[in-house]
Amino acid sequence: MTSITTQDYTIHFNTDGYDKLNAFLKTSNYSKLFFLVDNNTHNHCLPHFLSQISTDKEIEIIEIEAGETHKNIDTCSGVWNALSELNADRKCLIINVGGGVVTDLGGFVASTFKRGVDFINVPTSLLAMVDASIGGKTGVDLGALKNQIGVFNTPKMIIVDTAYLNTLPQLEMRSGLAEMLKHGLIHNKLYWSRLEDLSKLTLEDLDDLIHESIIIKKDIVEQDPNENNLRKTLNFGHTLGHAIESYYLSRTDKPTLLHGDAVAIGMILATFISTQLTGFSEKENAMIKKVIKAIYGSVEISENDYAPIIELLKYDKKNEHGHINFVLLEAIGKPKIDCQVDNELIIKALNFYKE
Missing domain, CATH: 3.40.50.1970 (Rossmann fold)
Structure with missing residues (x-):
């Protein structure tokens, strides 16, 4: 390479x-x-x-x-x-x-x-x-x-x-794949489509996909090294993903979530929220949920978990002036930064994830 x-x-x-x-x-x-x-x-x-x-x-x-x-x-x-x-x-x-x-x-x-x-x-x-x-x-x-x-x-x-x-271990490979899926969703629909069916990938394909994923991140970082604007798009799925990961890390009664598994949940949630706020396609939203759940399965999140997860959002690094800022999608490959989302919609997204 x-x-x-x-x-x-x-x-x-x-x-x-x-x-x-x-x-x-x-x-x-x-x-x-x-x-x-x-x-x-x-x-x-x-x-x-x-x-x-x-x-x-x-x-x-x-x-x-x-x-x-x-x-x-x-x-x-x-x-x-x-x-x-x-x-x-x-x-x-x-x-x-x-x-x-x-x-x-x-x-x-x-x-x-x-x-x-x-x-x-x-x-x-x-x-x-x-x-x-x-x-x-x-x-x-x-x-x-x-x-x-x-x-x-x-x-x-x-x-x-x-x-x-x-x-x-296979779980660690799966965790890393979440970031590659994210790169496709925020940057390149063709790249996303190459990752949709993992059963068809060879080891040579994986090398090429890793190389391309690194180029995607490198190009974004070079345009905005200190995360003032464009680099925020790399946080797609991470706002709620990090909150869920932190919550599960803090609870002895919960399974430990790997970073990628939490981000995978966060991407499903952010994509659903996008259908409500930025006009993202409901058909593609359903497809993304199906693809991600086929890889990662479902994590049990009870309604009692909602409030403490939402409370953790205040620590997200993208927050400014007391506002919680999400990265959403207008279309695959077309992210939108600094989107504010109310708690009612977050709860609706969590319910969508559980369906």
Whole structure:
């Protein structure tokens, strides 16, 4: 796959990525390399990564616990302390090898340690490849509230090696697919239609779709790096999706929802709301619900859950001046930002999801 060059860094693919990384390390003057992994990627991904690396620089490995519940300041403190104890200086390089939790948290740690050191992302999950590791967003959760603390900062490069997808459980693959479906709905009807019937996809098709998904996000981010306008469209499905994800994370009596599963629910809700507010086609709304539910099934959301989920909307990062702003669709590939939705319509959308 052809490398994708952004304004600030380049995304390299598969074996070519390691050639570029090794050349970069050879010509750089880094004092020491730190590889940040979680306990899953340490076992399943790091051996492959290390086998591709050629460097005479000193290497240290820092491991964190896997999972969204560990994407917090306490984990950051542990990594900052480990860096200090291992004599990291301002000329070190942090390489984040993992899914969205590792790349988000690792980017934030690098951006704040000694007021900022360089980092590289090596996403190992589908979600991180097409979304989390791209676009310069770094950060952590505040309790159950998603991504409340963070900064914009870009890596030196990104290496997308789709061989890592062979290590993923099916549920994690499904989670990442939600962001690809989102890219189709907000940007390109043809891309969406290619994802409608997954049974027909080959591994080569998946590589091509990942490449195209990254280009879609890259093009949007370059036009609006700090999310003042167009980049907000990437939050389609995330307003209610994040609220539902946070709510389920905070409840011991609820199953843990992966990010993509929550966004999938959020997309069904946002598409229904679009039929009520922006004239989106009811026929296409029904089709989108059918496609998404065929992939993700249904999550039980009771009427008692409605109020606490709606309450969590006030923490959404798109909110301005006390208004909760949604991304909706006028048509597939034609999003509309900064749409205000009343609670009555949100409840109607939740009931539609349950039907």
